[in-house]
Amino acid sequence: MSLLERLNNDMKQAMKNKEKDKLTVIRMVKASLQNEAIKLQVSELSENDELTVLSREVKQRKDSLLEFEKAGREDLVDKLKAELVILEEYLPKQLTEEELSTIVKETIAEVNASSKSDMGKVMAALMPKVKGKADGGHVNRIVQQHLS
Structure with a gap:
């Protein structure tokens, strides 16, 4: 199953379960994947390209997390940590x-x-x-x- 299919299935499930935060993150990732496909002028991204986009999304959130922690914005820190947990579900298993x-x-x-x-x-x-x-x-x- 491709990442996009997985995201679509999870999006439907999140809608049914009324999981607003998960739905928001999935929509952001889907938008990033679509933007990348447009940028590369392809109809469908390769698995490698999808992984690049996902990694970029995770990295952006980790960078923002550090900045928010420095600024003492605990509300945003908690939100970003929750987003990271959702995003990491879609990444391959991390190496030890x-x-x-x-x-x-x-x-x-x-x-x-x-x-x-x-x-x-x-x-x-x-x-x-x-x-x-x-x-x-x-x-x-x-x-x-x-x-x-």
Whole structure:
């Protein structure tokens, strides 16, 4: 089942169950997916493109969450945390620290990286492997640990 079909099914269910917050988040994600399809001039997004859009939505909310926490806006913090929980249902299962570390070690060996100056090569080869399954900042920190 594609992401769009899943979103449509969940949207109908949220309407039936009168879950306003979930309905709002699903509509926002659907709008983002449609906007991306228009931008790319395609009728249907690939799974990879859908994952990119979802990851972008999660990242935006995490960034906003940090800003709202700094500003002491607990009302908005709670709202964003609830949105993140809903969005993360649609992301692939996240990699554990050990799984991510293993993939990083394999990728470092593949590109023959030896120092921090090879960081770009490692990240370029690694990110497609973990797309949607791990946060980019977290991946970056692990790569730095292994290259130092």
